[in-house]
Amino acid sequence: xVPHLTTALSGPLVSLEKRMLDAMPDIEHWFRGQWQEVAAPxxxxxxxxxxxxxxxxxxxxxxxxxxxxxxxEFLSLSVHAAQVAVEKICPDARRLLLIPENHTRNTYYLRNxxxxxxxxxxxxxxxRVGSLSPEITEVTRLExxxxxxxxxxxxxxxxxRLKLNAASFDGVDYPAFDSxxxxxxxxxxxxxxxxxxxLEQTLIPPLxxxxxxxxxxxxxxxxxxxxxxxxxxxxxxxxLLNPYFDTxxxxxxxxRVGEDQLADKVDAxxxxxxxxxxxxxxxxxPFVIVKAxxxxxxxxxxxxxxxxxxxxxxxxxxxxxxxxxxxxxxxEVMIQEGVYTFENINDAVAEPVVYMMDHFVxxxxxxxxxxxxxxxxxxxxxxxxVPLAFEKPCTLPDCSDAPxxxxxxxxxxxxxxxLALLAAGMELQENDPLNT
Amino acid sequence: xVPHLTTALSGPLVSLEKRMLDAMPDIEHWFRGQWQEVAAPxxxxxxxxxxxxxxxxxxxxxxxxxxxxxxxEFLSLSVHAAQVAVEKICPDARRLLLIPENHTRNTYYLRNxxxxxxxxxxxxxxxRVGSLSPEITEVTRLExxxxxxxxxxxxxxxxxRLKLNAASFDGVDYPAFDSxxxxxxxxxxxxxxxxxxxLEQTLIPPLxxxxxxxxxxxxxxxxxxxxxxxxxxxxxxxxLLNPYFDTxxxxxxxxRVGEDQLADKVDAxxxxxxxxxxxxxxxxxPFVIVKAxxxxxxxxxxxxxxxxxxxxxxxxxxxxxxxxxxxxxxxEVMIQEGVYTFENINDAVAEPVVYMMDHFVxxxxxxxxxxxxxxxxxxxxxxxxVPLAFEKPCTLPDCSDAPxxxxxxxxxxxxxxxLALLAAGMELQENDPLNT
Numbered sequence: 001x002v003p004h005l006t007t008a009l010s011g012p013l014v015s016l017e018k019r020m021l022d023a024m025p026d027i028e029h030w031f032r033g034q035w036q037e038v039a040a041p042x043x044x045x046x047x048x049x050x051x052x053x054x055x056x057x058x059x060x061x062x063x064x065x066x067x068x069x070x071x072x073e074f075l076s077l078s079v080h081a082a083q084v085a086v087e088k089i090c091p092d093a094r095r096l097l098l099i100p101e102n103h104t105r106n107t108y109y110l111r112n113x114x115x116x117x118x119x120x121x122x123x124x125x126x127x128r129v130g131s132l133s134p135e136i137t138e139v140t141r142l143e144x145x146x147x148x149x150x151x152x153x154x155x156x157x158x159x160x161r162l163k164l165n166a167a168s169f170d171g172v173d174y175p176a177f178d179s180x181x182x183x184x185x186x187x188x189x190x191x192x193x194x195x196x197x198x199l200e201q202t203l204i205p206p207l208x209x210x211x212x213x214x215x216x217x218x219x220x221x222x223x224x225x226x227x228x229x230x231x232x233x234x235x236x237x238x239x240l241l242n243p244y245f246d247t248x249x250x251x252x253x254x255x256r257v258g259e260d261q262l263a264d265k266v267d268a269x270x271x272x273x274x275x276x277x278x279x280x281x282x283x284x285x286p287f288v289i290v291k292a293x294x295x296x297x298x299x300x301x302x303x304x305x306x307x308x309x310x311x312x313x314x315x316x317x318x319x320x321x322x323x324x325x326x327x328x329x330x331x332e333v334m335i336q337e338g339v340y341t342f343e344n345i346n347d348a349v350a351e352p353v354v355y356m357m358d359h360f361v362x363x364x365x366x367x368x369x370x371x372x373x374x375x376x377x378x379x380x381x382x383x384x385x386v387p388l389a390f391e392k393p394c395t396l397p398d399c400s401d402a403p404x405x406x407x408x409x410x411x412x413x414x415x416x417x418x419l420a421l422l423a424a425g426m427e428l429q430e431n432d433p434l435n436t
Numbered sequence: 437x438v439p440h441l442t443t444a445l446s447g448p449l450v451s452l453e454k455r456m457l458d459a460m461p462d463i464e465h466w467f468r469g470q471w472q473e474v475a476a477p478x479x480x481x482x483x484x485x486x487x488x489x490x491x492x493x494x495x496x497x498x499x500x501x502x503x504x505x506x507x508x509e510f511l512s513l514s515v516h517a518a519q520v521a522v523e524k525i526c527p528d529a530r531r532l533l534l535i536p537e538n539h540t541r542n543t544y545y546l547r548n549x550x551x552x553x554x555x556x557x558x559x560x561x562x563x564r565v566g567s568l569s570p571e572i573t574e575v576t577r578l579e580x581x582x583x584x585x586x587x588x589x590x591x592x593x594x595x596x597r598l599k600l601n602a603a604s605f606d607g608v609d610y611p612a613f614d615s616x617x618x619x620x621x622x623x624x625x626x627x628x629x630x631x632x633x634x635l636e637q638t639l640i641p642p643l644x645x646x647x648x649x650x651x652x653x654x655x656x657x658x659x660x661x662x663x664x665x666x667x668x669x670x671x672x673x674x675x676l677l678n679p680y681f682d683t684x685x686x687x688x689x690x691x692r693v694g695e696d697q698l699a700d701k702v703d704a705x706x707x708x709x710x711x712x713x714x715x716x717x718x719x720x721x722p723f724v725i726v727k728a729x730x731x732x733x734x735x736x737x738x739x740x741x742x743x744x745x746x747x748x749x750x751x752x753x754x755x756x757x758x759x760x761x762x763x764x765x766x767x768e769v770m771i772q773e774g775v776y777t778f779e780n781i782n783d784a785v786a787e788p789v790v791y792m793m794d795h796f797v798x799x800x801x802x803x804x805x806x807x808x809x810x811x812x813x814x815x816x817x818x819x820x821x822v823p824l825a826f827e828k829p830c831t832l833p834d835c836s837d838a839p840x841x842x843x844x845x846x847x848x849x850x851x852x853x854x855l856a857l858l859a860a861g862m863e864l865q866e867n868d869p870l871n872t
Contacts, residue, residue, distance in 0.1 A: 028560020029530040032523055073509065076829040080516050080796055087468055094465040122832050124464020360516055393512040396558050 012053040012240065012280060017403040017412045019234055024397065027415060030233050031359070031422075034226075038425040040359035042085050042183070042204045046417040047367075048352045049339035053282055055412060056243045056339050057420040058289070060219055062209045062428075063187040065101070067119065068111040069387035070355055070363035075119065077393060081357035082123035088358065090202050095126040095179035097162060097201075101186050102133040104152065107145035114148050116185060128177050130155040130164055132186060132193055139169035153177075160200040187211045189294075189328060208431045215293045216334045217247045218431070223423035230419055239276055241416055243337035244269055247293060251331050253322040259311055265335050266290065267307035273337050287338035287375050290321070292330040300330050301377045303338060340374045345388065349374055354394065354417035361394040361414040448489040448676065448716060453848045454839035455670055463851060466669050467795070467858075470662075474861040476795035478521050478619070478640045482853040483803075484788045485775035489718055491848060492679045492775050493856035494725070496655055498645045498864075499623040501537070503555065504547040505823035506791055506799035511555065513829060517793035518559035524794065526638050531562040531615035533598060533637075537622050538569040540588065543581035550584050552621060564613050566591040566600055568622065568629055575605035589613075596636040623647045625730075625764060644867045651729045652770045653683045654867070659859035666855055675712055677852055679773035680705055683729060687767050689758040695747055701771050702726065703743035709773050723774035723811050726757070728766040736766050737813045739774060776810045781824065785810055790830065790853035797830040797850040 020027060045064035046057045070078070086093055098120070100113045113129060120127045131140075131152040142150045153164045153174065164177035181202040188196075188210025196207065207213070223242065231238035246265050251258035266288055273286035285305055292300035300321050304310055313321070322330050343350040345368050354364040366388040392407045394414030401408060429435065456463060481500035482493045506514070522529055534556070536549045549565060556563045567576075567588040578586045589600045589610065600613035617638040624632075624646025632643065643649070659678065667674035682701050687694035702724055709722035721741055728736035736757050740746055749757070758766050779786040781804050790800040802824040828843045830850030837844060865871060 024557075025530050025560055025562040028519075029528075031560075032519075032527050035523070036527055074512065076510065076513055076831045077516060079829075079831045080513060083464075083468075083796075084520060087471070091468050091472055092465075094461050121460075121835075124461055124467075126461040360519075395512045395515045399557075 013050070013055060014404050016055065016236065016240055017408055019236060020412050020415055021397055021399055021403055021408055023234055024399075024411075026233060030230070031418060034422055035359050038422055038429065039088075040085075040356075040421060041209070041424050041428060042089060043355075043357045044421050044424055045356070046354050046420040048354065048413055048416060049341045050343050050352065050413075051340040052342045053280055054240055054339055055416055056241055057223070057416060058243065058336065058339060059216070060420045060424050061187075062205050062214070062424060063101075063185050064355060065109055065112045065185065066353065066365065066387065067115040067355065068108070069353075069365040069389060070115075071365075071389035071391065074363050074393050075122070077360065078119045078355075078357055078362040079122045081360040081362050082119050084360070085358040086123060086125065089204055090181045093125065093180045093202075095128075095177065095181075096120055097164070097177065097179040097182045098127055098129045099132060099155070099182060099184050099186050099196075100129060100152075102131065102135075104131070104133060104135070104142055107143065110142055110150050111144040111146065111148065113185065114144055114150050116183075117150075120183070126177075126179075128153060128164055128174075128179075130162065132195060139167045139174060141170065155195055157195050160198055162195060162199060162201060184210075188213075206428065206432065208433060209428055211294050212328075213431065214427070215332070216291070216336075217245060217293050217332075219420075219423055219427050220245045220334070220336070222426040222430070223420060226419050226423045226426070241419065243339055244272055245337065246335045247332065248335065249332045251333055253313065253318040253330065256313075256318075259313075262290070262310050262333065262335070263307040266304060266310055269335055269337060270306070284340060289336045289338050289377065290333055291336065291377075292321070293332040293334045294328070294330075300333075303375055303377065305375075338375055342374060349376075350388070352390075352413050354413055356417060356421050359418065359421065361417060364390045364394065364410070364413065364417075366390075449486070449491060450840050452491065452672065452676055453844055455672060456848050456851055457833055457835055457839055457844055459670055460833065460835075460847075462669060466666070467854060470858050471795050474858055474865065475524075476521075476792075476857060477645070477860050477864060478525060479791075479793045480857050480860055481792070482790050482856040484790060484849055484852060485777045486779050486788065487776040488778045489716055490676055490775055491852055492677055493659070493852060494679065494772065494775060495652070496856045496860050497623075498641050498650070498860060499537075499621050500791060501545055501548045501621065502789065502801065502823065503551040503791065504544065505789075505801040505825060506551075507801075507825035507827065510799050510829050511558070513796065513831075514555045514791075514793055514798040515558045517796040517798050518555050520796070521794040522559060522561065525640055526617045529561065529616045529638075531564075531613065531617075532556055533600070533613065533615040533618045534563055534565045535568060535591070535618060535620050535622050535632075536565060536588075538567065538571075540567070540569060540571070540578055543579065546578055546586050547580040547582065547584065549621065550580055550586050552619075553586075556619070562613075562615075564589060564600055564610075564615075566598065568631060575603045575610060577606065591631055593631050596634055598631060598635060598637060620646075624649075642864065642868065644869060645864055647730050648764075649867065650863070651768070652727070652772075653681060653729050653768075655856075655859055655863050656681045656770070656772070658862040658866070659856060662855050662859045662862070677855065679775055680708055681773065682771045683768065684771065685768045687769055689749065689754040689766065692749075692754075695749075698726070698746050698769065698771070699743040702740060702746055705771055705773060706742070720776060725772045725774050725813065726769055727772065727813075728757070729768040729770045730764070730766075736769075739811055739813065741811075774811055778810060785812075786824070788826075788849050790849055792853060792857050795854065795857065797853060800826045800830065800846070800849065800853075802826075 045061045047059040117127045136152050136154050140152045156163045156165050166176040167174045183204045191212040227238045227242045248262045269288050270286050287305045290302050341351050348368045348370040350366040350368045355362050394410040397408045397411035481497045483495040485494050553563045572588050572590050576588045592599050592601050602612040603610045619640045627648040663674045663678045684698045705724050706722050723741045726738050777787050784804045784806040786802040786804045791798050830846040833844045833847035
């Protein structure tokens with residue numbers, strides 16, 4: 001089952017998809033050249049929005065948490081890609097210590113950790129899972145929603161190395177574990193814990209990929225450059241692939257500081273979008289997304305259609321906007337052009353998410369959401385989405401089929417996701433403390 | 437449907453498979469280290485024989501001709517691997533000129549060429565097919581056994597480049613084509629044609645991979661080194677993965693020159709095999725394969741169980757042994773330990789063939805043959821085999837399952853095939869004219 005576009009405005013997208021199919025050798029050649037210059041992140045997921053007239057990334061996650069939602073038939077793609085990624089970053093590694101998020105009660109997230117371990121083991125690594133959570137003081141067996149076991153072990157710091165102690169649990173002996181590399185599946189929203197400071201082991205991705213440091217606006221600034229170059233290659237309007245964005249700092253939602261600044265910027269952006277909508281004959285109402293610049297997990301996000309909406313925030317919305325994951329206070333926000341999602345399955349809104357390891361697209365899924373609108377964020381706290389794995393890989397377009405046939409649409413999704421991945425690679429290079 | 441082992445002697449294999457599963461992180465770590473030193477061939481296929489007590493490669497093909505026999509569900513693995521291979525050899529390439537074998541009447545081989553084009557196009561290359569055949573003097577449309585079109589174009593030499601001229605055919609315009617790289621799917625049994633001499637374009641694989649130059653005995657000499665190192669890693673007898681071999685030169689089957697030398701070597705090898713069979717309690721009769729050292733396509737091969745058999749060759753066998761593909765005379769032969777194949781589907785003998793691109797296993801299939809015995813070569817001229825694609829990729833062993841469950845057996849096949857691939861990489865490095 002594949003979502004269908006419910007908009008009458010699919011013309012521009014079909015012509016964009018056709019342009020991509022026709023230019024495929026040029027596109028792949030261009031990517032090959034880019035990856036000679038920019039190191040791909042170890043892994044990433046990109047949320048896309050498909051408005052029919054526009055196809056754009058709205059968020060790029062460097063600690064992807066939904067490997068369990070990918071189509072198991074294409075698991076071997078992830079295995080190949082993981083092998084390449086390990087070869088590049090740490091060819092001598094044979095053991096990998098995986099550090100997940102602390103929310104050990106989210107049994108779907110635990111399933112993601114199990115799946116990630118499965119991929120890395122199949123790629124030939126010894127993998128153990130060490131937890132930063134203060135609750136994990138001994139070997140602990142958790143269970144995923146579908147009944148699979150996940151063994152978490154307490155991390156032990158010895159000088160500048162993170163290790164696992166030898167232990168015995170449930171009749172199984174766990175020898176001491178000292179790995180050459182540490183894979184983070186924890187986005188470090190709350191900063192870098194002491195345990196992770198000044199380690200001599202290779203951290204993947206590097207600490208500066210964490211949300212304590214990363215800014216969405218830096219990502220989209222890098223994405224601007226990537227899309228400008230790509231749009232020249234395809235001779236298209238970069239706006240078709242790129243949402244406008246702006247930033248506002250010094251905001252205090254509780255104290256109502258910075259509201260006017262924010263309202264002015266929202267207003268300016270709505271006007272810019274309206275001009276583009278007029279140019280393309282799009283009759284929908286422009287909207288913008290205001291979100292915490294360092295936010296994740298769909299926290300600290302609102303969708304607005306007029307500047308007034310950010311002036312008269314009620315207490316509930318102000319509370320929602322002012323704090324993100326790990327209780328971090330929000331003072332910097334990004335104002336991003338809202339991109340409608342017009343993909344539907346039955347009556348539910350769907351949003352594609354593309355997964356990558358190294359510079360390979362390894363799969364994707366749709367977030368399908370029954371109770372949300374076409375102009376709302378589908379990645380929300382406690383979000384009840386149904387993941388729908390892509391039926392086909394994103395690497396096998398079929399030029400003899402229609403440009404919007406599923407394998408070809410997936411190819412376009414893979415291209416746009418890789419543009420965002422390239423931006424993330426540039427962003428990590430720019431932010432590398434060793435680079436300054 | 438997966439073949440089953442029909443031998444009672446599957447104990448040693450199961451323990452070998454178990455050893456490989458247990459040592460998987462060590463094995464993959466070892467391979468990573470090896471590929472830092474040795475460049476993988478662009479593509480290769482390896483014929484394996486599984487005797488239950490022994491699992492060994494018997495032939496490594498650097499111009500694989502059966503991509504059409506792989507499981508189409510795993511096509512995207514080939515696409516990923518092809519992307520890596522192109523990045524390594526010629527990152528700036530955007531066009532690839534494919535030169536196939538000349539036998540344009542083998543509609544199954546044509547299907548292989550179509551499939552290879554499909555993979556390379558999906559990897560983002562512009563691909564056209566240029567023929568060395570003197571019969572192809574203009575754009576020619578051929579058809580595969582299943583009705584797919586394949587367009588062959590005549591090669592044009594311009595100074596030190598091979599190109600395709602602009603042409604119009606069947607209402608389609610073919611612009612002139614000048615590629616940075618040329619992919620050979622032609623094994624050059626008859627030597628290097630003038631058209632291919634001294635080209636400035638990159639040839640993949642390099643000319644010295646052709647059978648006019650390659651010797652099976654050099655491959656297996658490299659394989660000896662690879663297996664010795666690997667057997668130390670696993671602490672196993674290298675013989676379990678390695679067939680004995682020897683060579684004899686100055687043979688003239690027509691003139692009955694060198695028969696005694698050959699008979700003595702066959703006799704010596706049969707005794708060595710018998711000693712190993714005694715060590716492992718194997719009650720089958722040892723046999724050896726005598727084959728042209730530069731032979732391919734299953735030509736110039738015989739299976740013998742006693743030295744007398746090579747002394748009293750009848751005229752028909754002498755004719756068969758003395759000439760191989762492209763009419764090349766045989767004077768050097770390899771004497772190789774025969775490895776029984778005890779895999780069966782219904783009553784037919786099956787032999788696994790593993791396909792690789794760069795250093796990735798991308799799939800495989802069984803050659804299933806109803807009219808041949810367990811001690812015969814299954815790759816014979818005019819061979820009527822049924823290809824049976826592997827149901828699972830070779831990269832996803834399941835440690836919770838039995839060591840001989842299909843995904844685990846396929847993993848073992850992938851490991852042994854990669855050992856042969858590594859030997860081929862070493863062999864190409866040693867034979868590189870730039871290396872001497």
